[in-house]
Amino acid sequence: MSTLLLFDDAMTEHDPGAGHPECPDRLRAIADRFARDPVAGTRTAAPRPVERAAVERVHPSHHVQRIYDAEGKHLALDPDTHLSPGSIAAARLAAGAAVDAVDAVMKPDTDNAFAFVRPPGHHALADRSMGFCVLNNVAIAAEHARQVHGLERVLIVDWDVHHGNGTQAIFYDRSDVLFMSSHQFPFYPGTGAVRETGAGAGTGFTVNVPYGPGARDADLRKAFTEVLHPVAEAFEPDLVLVSAGFDGHRQDPLGQFELSREGFADLCGEVRAVAERHAHGRLVMLLEGGYDLQALAGSAHACAQVLAGASPPDAAGVTTAGGEATLRLTVDEHRARWLS
Numbered sequence: 001m002s003t004l005l006l007f008d009d010a011m012t013e014h015d016p017g018a019g020h021p022e023c024p025d026r027l028r029a030i031a032d033r034f035a036r037d038p039v040a041g042t043r044t045a046a047p048r049p050v051e052r053a054a055v056e057r058v059h060p061s062h063h064v065q066r067i068y069d070a071e072g073k074h075l076a077l078d079p080d081t082h083l084s085p086g087s088i089a090a091a092r093l094a095a096g097a098a099v100d101a102v103d104a105v106m107k108p109d110t111d112n113a114f115a116f117v118r119p120p121g122h123h124a125l126a127d128r129s130m131g132f133c134v135l136n137n138v139a140i141a142a143e144h145a146r147q148v149h150g151l152e153r154v155l156i157v158d159w160d161v162h163h164g165n166g167t168q169a170i171f172y173d174r175s176d177v178l179f180m181s182s183h184q185f186p187f188y189p190g191t192g193a194v195r196e197t198g199a200g201a202g203t204g205f206t207v208n209v210p211y212g213p214g215a216r217d218a219d220l221r222k223a224f225t226e227v228l229h230p231v232a233e234a235f236e237p238d239l240v241l242v243s244a245g246f247d248g249h250r251q252d253p254l255g256q257f258e259l260s261r262e263g264f265a266d267l268c269g270e271v272r273a274v275a276e277r278h279a280h281g282r283l284v285m286l287l288e289g290g291y292d293l294q295a296l297a298g299s300a301h302a303c304a305q306v307l308a309g310a311s312p313p314d315a316a317g318v319t320t321a322g323g324e325a326t327l328r329l330t331v332d333e334h335r336a337r338w339l340s
Contacts, residue, residue, distance in 0.1 A: 003042040003308040004104045004113040006097040007031060011118050013086025020082065021254060021291040022118065022132040030116050030287075033297035034304070041308035047097035047115065049089070050140065054099055057143040058136055058170060063127045067091070067134060077129040081119075091119055091134040098141035101284040102239070106149050112275065112283040112307045114244075116300065120288040122164035122243045123189060131162070131189055138243050138286050139170045142177050145239050152176060155237035155279075157228065157271055158183070159220065159264075160245025160288040161255030163192030163208070167243065173202040178235050182223050184248075184256060185210030194329045204337040207231060209330045212322045213256035215248070217263030217315045219323030224270040227330055231338045232274045239282045240275040242268075246290030246299040254291050261295065262315035265302035269312025283307070 009031070012024035034044075055064050070077075071088035094117035101113035121138055123131030142154045156171075158164040158181040168191065171177040185192050185208075198206040209223045232240075246264060248257035268285070275283035285303065290296035306312050331339055 002109055002111050003304065004101065004110050005034070005042050005044045005304065006047045006101055006113060006115040007044060008046045008093050010086070011090040011093050013084070014090035014119055015084040015086065016082040016132070022120070025293055026290065026296060027116060027118055029293040029297040030300050033301050037301065039301065039304045039308050042304060047093055047100045049092040050095035050099055054140055054144050055095060055135060057147055058139045059126055067129065077134070081129050081132055081134065087119065087134065093117070094119060094121065095135045095137050095140045098137040098284070098286055099144045101286070102141050102145050102149070105239070105282040105284055111281045112272070114285040114304055114307060116287050118287065121286070122158060122160060122167045122288050123162070124166040126170055133166065136166045136170060138241050139167050141241055141284060141286065142171070146176060151238040153178070153235060153237045154239050154241060155232060155235060155274070156180070156241045156243065158243035159248065159267055160243055161248040161252070161257050162188055162245065162289060164243050165189045165191040168196065168206055171202065172198055172206060173200040175201045175205050178205045178207070178231070178237070180207040180228055180231065182209040182211065182220050184213060184215070194333050197333060204334065207330070207334055209326060211257070211326050214320060215257045215323050216317055216320055217259055217266065218317040218319040220259065220263065221266055221270070221316050222319055222323070223327055223330070224267060226327060227334070227339070228270065228274065231334070232278055234338050237279050239279050239284070240271055242271055242283070242285040243288045244285045244303065245288035246296045249290065249292060249295035249299060251292040251295040252290065254289070260315060261298045261302045262313040264299040265306050266312045266315040268303040268306040272306060
């Protein structure tokens with residue numbers, strides 16, 4: 001297999017300030033890990049800054065202008081989302097990496113791609129930056145796939161411990177992009193209940209699996225085997241995108257899940273299998289959260305190994321009672337459309 005890794009040290013120029021968890025050292029830790037232990041079957045490239053037209057497929061022009069006008073400034077977009085003079089250039093590279101990754105997997109020489117980006121994106125609403133996120137990178141990737149490459153159906157899987165409220169909202173009334181999220185609930189940003197399933201033509205095309213604190217590898221693995229796989233079987237995506245947050249790791253200071261490096265690699269194997277079965281292997285992973293540097297770097301490295309063809313580890317273990325209850329609620333909510 002051929003796996004593209006996208007990285008640019010310029011994204012470390014986004015500096016939200018001393019003590020902020022979404023710090024430049026996140027990318028440095030990942031780069032150091034891959035430098036020490038390269039993954040066979042991968043190649044690395046630097047992304048191009050995103051074209052404004054690609055951003056405006058997701059974000060209205062007045063909001064994009066407001067963001068671009070912040071280039072070179074220190075500015076707070078919300079209480080959690082702070083900009084430094086290099087932040088907007090980094091955000092344009094992050095979104096550009098998402099677009100470049102989609103372009104790459106549409107070519108025969110690349111099976112899949114992992115873009116190591118910051119600032120992250122999945123909390124960014126169409127007209128509002130929030131939750132450490134400036135531009136919604138995964139939404140920009142999905143719209144690029146739809147509008148430029150003509151793909152009919154895009155599946156977005158979000159395993160960050162925080163619900164991807166921005167991604168959900170952007171596609172909530174559409175049936176061409178299916179959004180599935182496993183996340184801690186109730187938790188920031190307050191969205192992601194089981195009954196949030198979409199609206200209008202998009203009814204049923206949002207699938208939330210909201211776990212309480214303490215969810216384990218086995219809980220998320222079971223959600224993927226019992227929900228993601230049958231949903232993908234019915235939806236038949238042309239491309240699989242993953243908002244890959246690693247803040248569900250048991251060492252993470254922000255989340256309260258009990259996931260492991262092996263568990264994330266296992267989930268990566270599940271989404272790789274979905275892409276191989278339905279989307280000609282087209283799989284793009286985009287970095288979201290993950291705030292313990294060692295856990296982040298180790299989990300990202302383990303996922304890259306799986307993308308490059310390694311067998312996923314067996315990290316199933318035992319599910320929790322709360323996880324089983326959550327899964328049953330999710331299955332019941334979506335039984336009529338996807339899981340009958």
